[in-house]
Amino acid sequence: MxxxxxxxxxxxxxxxxxxxxxxxxxxxxxxxxxxxxxxxxxxxxxxxxxxxxxxxxxxxxxxxxxxxxxxxxxxxxxxxxxxxxxxxxxxxxxxxxxxxxxxSKDLSLESIQFKHKNPLILIAEAPEKPGNIGAILRTVDAAGIDAVFIANPKTDIYNPNIIRSSVGCVFTTTIATGTTSEIIYFLKSKEIKMYGAALTAAVEYQTIDFKEPSAIIVGTEATGLSDEWLNNTTQNIIIPMRGTIDSMNVSVSAAIIIFEAIRQRNV
The missing domain is CATH 3.30.1330.30 (Ribosomal protein L30/S12)
Known part of the structure; x- marks a missing residue:
């Protein structure tokens, strides 16, 4: 009973x-x-x-x-x-x-254990909308990459709307949170190259060799990446746009670049 x-x-x-x-x-x-x-x-x-x-x-x-x-x-x-x-x-x-x-689980950078010796990571800086965060987590799960880091999080990862929009992928994805400074220090200490999605000083994303340990960094549609990221990236990258606008939803942009990295690694 x-x-x-x-x-x-x-x-x-x-x-x-x-x-x-x-x-x-x-x-x-x-x-x-x-x-x-x-x-x-x-x-x-x-x-x-x-x-x-x-x-x-x-x-x-x-x-x-x-x-x-x-x-x-x-x-x-x-x-x-x-x-x-x-x-x-x-x-x-x-x-x-x-x-x-x-x-809750420990989401600190210190708790991270990568599945592979040449990890592929997605970093989202200051995402705010639960729907976008959920979509990013679904993309990461679908691609099977090593981890997603949330830099300067604006929303609690256990927000019920994130759980719902991620359809539970929040639980099966390796996640860490931290400040932008902490994550940059972590990546440099692990010798992981940083590729920031940005409009300035950027090359087309397909020209990058993602086979080495790599982090793909995306910002918000409204503000893009902070100067701290732009000043520390190995290379800024851009998705060439064929229409009249110059930006896409952050989860869509992340998916395009992640699956190019996966394609290269599977060749």
Whole structure:
């Protein structure tokens, strides 16, 4: 028999609503909410520790619950919640009636372990929109590159909108955060070449040899890369534009350059 919570006014449920909405609380408690069977399964696959499962029995299929239950350790608390409570916590209706509380991971540069001796990294400077960050994480996952670094992050990586827009890739991708200065120092110490997507002093991205340890750096559409990056890159690169505008969505730009690097490495 699982513990049950039926009232949205329950103090624990109110805390979870705050956890969903407040980055400050997520950082203070080192916990965050995950919504949906796929996302929870990917978090488990990515080595995240799940502490609590909340399930709405009126939505979740018994077979799905049993499959999820088999993935969990015996110490995970399972709470059955009413549909009213579920709607209070959930961000969207199409998440199969299940949520989880998970512990955050160490996202420091010191925690990074590369899969390959000649790593390929994507660095996004100061991305703000959760949708863009999620799209970048999906691109990184699709390409199977070593890591993504977020420089000067404006948005908490465990923001539920990032989790949703990344369709759970946030859990299966190697991620680190830091200041631009910290990341530049890290890359130089590892002898990783830095290629910044920029309009000035740039060569076409296809002319670069990405077979060596490389970092591809992208900025925001509004401001591009900071001077600190532009003054430290090995070479600035540009995607030639055939139309009337001079910029693309950051996740699209990142994808074009990343897959060129992957093409070169697979030749």
């Amino acid at each position: 699982f513990k049950q919570i039926t009232s949205p006014q329950n103090s624990f449920i109110k805390e979870l609503v705050q956890l969903k909405e407040k980055s400050r609380l997520r950082k203070k408690t080192n916990t965050f909410l995950i919504e949906g069977l796929r996302e929870i399964s990917l978090a488990i696959k990515g080595g995240y520790e799940i502490t609590t499962i909340l399930a709405d029995a009126s939505i979740i299929y018994q077979e799905d619950f049993e499959t999820l239950h088999r993935l969990l350790s015996s110490e995970v608390e399972i709470i059955e919640i009413s549909n009213e409570v579920y709607k209070k916590i959930a961000l969207r209706d199409s998440t199969e009636g299940v949520l989880a509380i998970a512990k």
